[in-house]
Amino acid sequence: MDEKLNPREKELEALLEEAGGSPAARPEFYRKLLESELYVLGEGAHNGLHVVGEPHSVSVASFGFEDGLKTPVFSSLEKLQLFLTRMGLTEAQHFIRMSARTLFESINKNPLMLNPGSDVAKELTLAEIESLLDGSIFSKVEKVTVPEQTSVFYGQPAEYPEPLVAQLVKYFEKQETVNAAYLALMIVPNMENPMSYVIGIDHHGNFDTIANDISLIAGEVLEKGKSLTFEDLSDPTERNAGEGYLKTTEPFYRREKKGLLGALATWFGKK
Numbered sequence: 001m002d003e004k005l006n007p008r009e010k011e012l013e014a015l016l017e018e019a020g021g022s023p024a025a026r027p028e029f030y031r032k033l034l035e036s037e038l039y040v041l042g043e044g045a046h047n048g049l050h051v052v053g054e055p056h057s058v059s060v061a062s063f064g065f066e067d068g069l070k071t072p073v074f075s076s077l078e079k080l081q082l083f084l085t086r087m088g089l090t091e092a093q094h095f096i097r098m099s100a101r102t103l104f105e106s107i108n109k110n111p112l113m114l115n116p117g118s119d120v121a122k123e124l125t126l127a128e129i130e131s132l133l134d135g136s137i138f139s140k141v142e143k144v145t146v147p148e149q150t151s152v153f154y155g156q157p158a159e160y161p162e163p164l165v166a167q168l169v170k171y172f173e174k175q176e177t178v179n180a181a182y183l184a185l186m187i188v189p190n191m192e193n194p195m196s197y198v199i200g201i202d203h204h205g206n207f208d209t210i211a212n213d214i215s216l217i218a219g220e221v222l223e224k225g226k227s228l229t230f231e232d233l234s235d236p237t238e239r240n241a242g243e244g245y246l247k248t249t250e251p252f253y254r255r256e257k258k259g260l261l262g263a264l265a266t267w268f269g270k271k
Helices: 007-021 023-035 077-087 100-106 126-134 162-172 207-221 259-269
Strands: 037-041 049-052 063-065 068-074 095-099 112-114 122-124 153-155 178-187 195-203 228-232
Touching: 007 023, 007 122, 023 100, 023 126, 023 162, 023 207, 037 077, 037 100, 068 077, 095 100, 100 126, 122 126, 162 178, 162 207, 195 207, 207 228
Parallel strands: 049 095, 068 112, 195 228
Antiparallel strands: 037 068, 037 095, 063 068, 112 122, 153 178, 178 195
């Protein structure tokens, strides 16, 4: 089972490693995971490999880990072989290759462990798998309309959320559609959660995707009890109470212009 990694396998494994240490990479990791093909130890294979195309009942092997029974799955044959070697399983093993989505739809009894035995592994809980399948992991933002005549106050937070901002900068650096991002503290006295951070986004892409990705990232780094709201600074149809204030502040992220136009902008910006 000495097989060179294909580009998709390399990309997924690189994202898994990056996402392990950086929440900013997790939205992209989850998307690539759903698009990938995975390997799982299972019965019914012929000559070692059985490819499954459509969701159906498959017999797969589960193993006891320190915190319970899990089904190991692998991003490549190389990672599967490494697991077998470290488990001392030297006899020929049957394994199945299928799309991640098909695998998730076919196996729903135990949590999965991606690449166990490798330097970087990740547990996929049943709730996490369900949210990947129904898309809710990418749809965490709810739209809330502040009634007209409601008092809304903006200012800079006394406690600046440095961990959140650091991860958002990493995320925005890979999003070519984001031009700039601003942060403030918003206070709406009559709301259920009167105080929250607000992120204003100047962009030319899909605002909902950007906001949902930020929400996923924030869930990993934002202090418990803190909330986050978003304002689309590029949609003229949106009534954004904070746009006037946000754009008077220095953005915590601004995309650098590249090439000749960027050089000219830098030159003419000099005093």
